[in-house]
Amino acid sequence: MLSPDILNALKTYTANMTNKVTLVLQTGAHQKRDELKTFLSELCSVSENLVLVEADRDLRSPITFSLEVEGKANGILFSGIPSGHEFNSLILALLQSAGTESKLDDTLKRLVSNISDTLHFEVFVSLSCHNCPDVVQSLNQFALLNNHISSEMIDGGLFPELIEQRNIQGVPSVYVNGELFANGKIDTAQLVDKLIARYPDIVNQGEVQALPKQDVTVIGGGPSGVAAAIYAARKGLNVTMIADRIGGQVKDTVGIENLISVPKTTGTELTNNMLAHMNDYTITKKEHVRVDKIEKADGSKNIHLSSGEVIDTKTVIVATGAKWRELGIPGEKENIGNGVAYCPHCDGPFFKGKEVAVVGGGNSGIEAALDLAGMVEHVTVFEFLPELKADRVLVEKAEQHEKITIIKNVATKEIIADNGKVVAIDYQDRANNALHRKELSGVFVQIGLVPNSDFLNGLVERTQHGEVIIDEKCQTTEPGVFAAGDVTTVPYKQIVIAMGEGAKASLSAFDYLIRES
Numbered sequence: 001m002l003s004p005d006i007l008n009a010l011k012t013y014t015a016n017m018t019n020k021v022t023l024v025l026q027t028g029a030h031q032k033r034d035e036l037k038t039f040l041s042e043l044c045s046v047s048e049n050l051v052l053v054e055a056d057r058d059l060r061s062p063i064t065f066s067l068e069v070e071g072k073a074n075g076i077l078f079s080g081i082p083s084g085h086e087f088n089s090l091i092l093a094l095l096q097s098a099g100t101e102s103k104l105d106d107t108l109k110r111l112v113s114n115i116s117d118t119l120h121f122e123v124f125v126s127l128s129c130h131n132c133p134d135v136v137q138s139l140n141q142f143a144l145l146n147n148h149i150s151s152e153m154i155d156g157g158l159f160p161e162l163i164e165q166r167n168i169q170g171v172p173s174v175y176v177n178g179e180l181f182a183n184g185k186i187d188t189a190q191l192v193d194k195l196i197a198r199y200p201d202i203v204n205q206g207e208v209q210a211l212p213k214q215d216v217t218v219i220g221g222g223p224s225g226v227a228a229a230i231y232a233a234r235k236g237l238n239v240t241m242i243a244d245r246i247g248g249q250v251k252d253t254v255g256i257e258n259l260i261s262v263p264k265t266t267g268t269e270l271t272n273n274m275l276a277h278m279n280d281y282t283i284t285k286k287e288h289v290r291v292d293k294i295e296k297a298d299g300s301k302n303i304h305l306s307s308g309e310v311i312d313t314k315t316v317i318v319a320t321g322a323k324w325r326e327l328g329i330p331g332e333k334e335n336i337g338n339g340v341a342y343c344p345h346c347d348g349p350f351f352k353g354k355e356v357a358v359v360g361g362g363n364s365g366i367e368a369a370l371d372l373a374g375m376v377e378h379v380t381v382f383e384f385l386p387e388l389k390a391d392r393v394l395v396e397k398a399e400q401h402e403k404i405t406i407i408k409n410v411a412t413k414e415i416i417a418d419n420g421k422v423v424a425i426d427y428q429d430r431a432n433n434a435l436h437r438k439e440l441s442g443v444f445v446q447i448g449l450v451p452n453s454d455f456l457n458g459l460v461e462r463t464q465h466g467e468v469i470i471d472e473k474c475q476t477t478e479p480g481v482f483a484a485g486d487v488t489t490v491p492y493k494q495i496v497i498a499m500g501e502g503a504k505a506s507l508s509a510f511d512y513l514i515r516e517s
Contacts, residue, residue, distance in 0.1 A: 001035070001083075002042045013091065014047035017098035019069050022051045028062030032158060036063050036081050043090075049098060063158060067097050073150075075143030080155025084127030089136040089153065102141050106209075107307045108192060108288055112145045114202035115195065121151040121181070124163065124173040128420035130252070130337045131185050132172040138188040139174070171334055185252075185333045188288040189244035193306060203308040211284065213312045214238045216509050217303055219291055220319035220452075222248025223495045224485025226274040227502030228317045228509075233281035235510050240284040240311060242291060242303070247271030248321050249486075250495060252336060253343070255350055259495055270495075286311075291455045294481075301480060314517075315509040318460075318468060318476075318483040319502055320452035322493065327359060327445055331415030331422075339422025339442050340415060344368040345494065351376045351442045357425050359412050360446035361388035366398050368446045373403040380438060381406045382427055410436075415443055451487045463489060474505035480516075482509050 002010075023040055025033075037052075044050040057066060057073075064079040074097055082090040096102060102109065121139045125132035139151035156163045156171060166175070173183040174191075182194055196203060216232040218225045221243025232239045245251065253267035262270075278285075286305065294316065295302040303311040324342035326332060332340055341347035344358075348371060356376050358369045361383030367390075369379045381388075381398065386409045388395050398404050409430045416424040416437070424439045451466040460476040460483070461469045468483040470476055470490070476483050484490075484505035485498035 001039045007042065007046055010043070010046040010091070013095065014049065014098075017047060017049040017095070019098045020049045020051060021094055021097045022053055022068040022071075023065050024057055024068055024073075025052065025054045025065040026059040026062050027054055027056045030062040032081065033062045036065070039081055039083070040065065050094065060152070060154075061159075064152075067093060069097050075147070075150035076140050077150065077152040079152055080158045082127075082153060082155075085129060085133050086125060086127055086136060086153060086155075089133045089140065092137055093140045096141065096144055102144065104141055104145075104188075105286055105288065105307075107286070107305075107309055109145055111192065111196070111202050111307060112142050112149070115146055115148060115199055117148060117199070119149045119176050121149070122154055122175040122178075123151065124154050124156045124159075124166075124168055124171055124175075126156055126171045126420065128338070129171050129334070131187075134187055135172045135174060135191070138191055142191075185336060187245050189290060192288055193290070196306060203306075210309070211240060211311055212238065213300065213314065214240045214284075215313070215513060216240075216315050216317060216506070217242065217301075217311055217313035218317045218319055219243075219303070220248065220321055220485070220487070221246040221287065222250055222319065222321045222485065222498065223270075223274065224321065224498035224502035224505075225317070225319035226278055227499040228319055228484060228506040229278060229283050230281060231503045231506035232317075232509065233278075233283050235506075237510070237513070238284075239282075240286060240313070241278075242286045242289060242305065242311070244288060244290055246275050246278075246285070246287060249323065253347070255347065256495065257349060258345060293455055294459050296459075296478075314480065315512060316481045317474075317502070317505045317509055318453070318456065318481065318487060319485045319498075319505070320487045321498075322449040322451045322486040324445060325448040325450050327412060327447065329412055329414055331417060332443075332445070335415055335417050335422050338420050339417065341442060341444050342446075344371045344444055344446075347442075347444075348372050348375050353377050354441035355380070355439070356442035356444060357382060357438065357440050358444045358446055360448070361385070361390060361406070361408065362446070362448070363390045363394060364448065365446035366390035366394040368444055369398055369404050370394070370401065372444065373401050376442075377403070379404045380440070382410050382412055382425075383408045384411060384430075385409065449486065449493065453487050473508040473511075474501060475508060480512060482512075 040052050044052045067076045136153045143149045143151045174181045215237035218229045218241045229241045250267045251271045256265045289305045289307045292304045355378045357380045359382045410427045412427045414426040453466045460478045467489045470488045474482045482505040484501035486493045
C-alpha cells in the first residue's frame with residue numbers, strides 16, 4: 001500500500017523520533033481491517049520507535065486505532081484508513097506524539113491548556129477533502145496539549161450508518177461530546193473562536209507576555225500581508241504579523257498559472273514558499289487569532305486580539321483581503337476545489353472542454369462568463385432577478401456569445417457531486433416554482449466579494465461595500481494606518497497586484513516612521 005519512495009521518505013522523517021509511539025488497533029472483525037493492518041504494519045516498519053499492537057481498548061470499531069506514548073493513550077484516534085489527504089495528518093500526529101514541537105503560537109497553547117472540561121472531538125472526513133486535514137491536525141494538536149481533550153478522525157465513507165444517523169451532508173463535520181460543533185469550510189482560527197465562545201474564561205487565565213512596542217504590525221497573512229511583512233523586516237523594523245492563517249484565500253486555490261515568473265503552482269505550494277521566505281527574516285507571527293478592535297493611543301495604535309493579547313504598534317498595515325460571497329446552499333462549501341470555484345482567472349483553465357455554470361448576473365458574473373467562454377465547452381449563467389444587473393455592453397456580448405446561455409429569475413438550490421466531483425446544479429424557476437437540474441462539471445460563484453474589514457469600524461473610512469479607502473501610497477484616512485490588497489478600493493483582485501500593493505504599503509509605513517519619529 002505504501003510505495004518504496006514513501007517508505008524511504010518516512011524513514012527520514014522518523015529518524016529523529018525521541019519517544020516510542022504505539023499504534024493500538026482495536027480487535028474484532030471488519031471487511032477493511034486486514035487492509036488497515038497491512039497499512040499500519042508497513043508504516044511501522046520504517047522505525048523501531050513505531051510499534052503496532054492489537055488489543056481491546058473498547059474503541060469505536062475494529063478499524064479504529066489509537067496512539068499511545070509510554071503506555072498511555074494521548075487522545076489521538078483514527079477510525080478508518082488515513083490515506084489520501086489524511087495521510088499527512090497521521091504522520092504529523094506520530095511525529096508530534098514522539099516529541100516534535102507543535103507550531104501553534106504560545107498564546108494558543110495557553111488557551112487550549114486552560115480548558116478543564118472533558119472534550120471528545122469527532123471529525124468526519126472524506127479522504128478527497130482538501131480542507132479536512134487542517135481540522136484534523138489542529139484538533140490532534142489540541143489533544144496533545146490537554147489531557148482532557150481527545151480527537152478522532154472518522155472516514156465517513158466507512159461509517160455510512162453513522163453518517164445517516166447524524167444527517168451529515170458535508171465534510172469536515174466536527175462534533176464534540178456527540179453534539180455538532182462546527183462544519184463546512186473551517187480552519188484553526190475558527191475552531192479557537194468557538195472554544196473561546198464556549199469557554200470565555202480561558203482567555204483571562206495565565207499571564208500573557210506582552211510584546212515590546214512594534215514598528216509595524218501587519219494584519220493578514222495572504223500575498224499582500226506577506227509582501228508587507230518581508231519589506232518591513234528588510235528595513236530592520238520590529239514586525240509582527242497577525243493572521244487567521246498564513247496564505248489566506250490563496251491556500252484554497254487548487255491551481256495558479258498567472259503569477260509572473262511562476263508558470264504553474266498550487267495554492268499550497270505558494271503558501272509554503274511565502275512562509276519559507278518570511279522565515280528568512282525576524283518576523284513575529286501570531287497565527288490562528290483575529291483582531292477584535294484597534295484603538296488609538298498616544299502616538300501609536302493598540303491592537304486587541306481574540307486571544308486577549310494587546311499589541312502596541314507605531315503603524316498598522318491592514319491586508320486582511322476579502323472573501324467571496326457564498327451562496328449558502330448544500331454542496332457548496334464541501335465541494336470547494338472539487339468543482340466549486342470563485343475565481344475564473346485562477347480556476348477557469350482547469351475546466352477546458354467542460355460545461356460550467358456561473359451564478360450571478362452582475363458585472364463580475366457576466367465578465368466571468370465571457371472569460372470562461374474562451375476556455376470551456378459551454379457556460380450557463382444563473383441570475384436570481386428577472387433581469388441581469390451587469391452593464392448593458394457586457395450583457396449584449398454575453399447574449400451574442402454562442403457558448404453562453406443565460407437563465408434568469410431562478411434560485412440555485414443545491415450543487416450535486418458524485419465521487420468527490422461536481423456533476424450538476426439544481427435550480428428553481430421563481431415564476432412557477434418548477435425544479436430543474438443542469439448537468440455540468442463546475443460552478444463559479446460570482447455574487448460579489450465581502451472585504452474582511454468589520455474590525456476597522458470607526459477607525460478608517462470605508463466604502464458602502466466595506467472596502468478600505470486608500471490613496472496612491474496605500475494610506476488610509478487614519479494617520480499611521482495603511483491598507484493593501486483585496487480589502488481596499490484597488491481594482492482587480494489578483495495575487496500579483498496584492499503582492500505589489502503590500503510592498504508599497506510597507507514602504508509607505510517606513511516613510512511615515514522616518515518622518516514622524
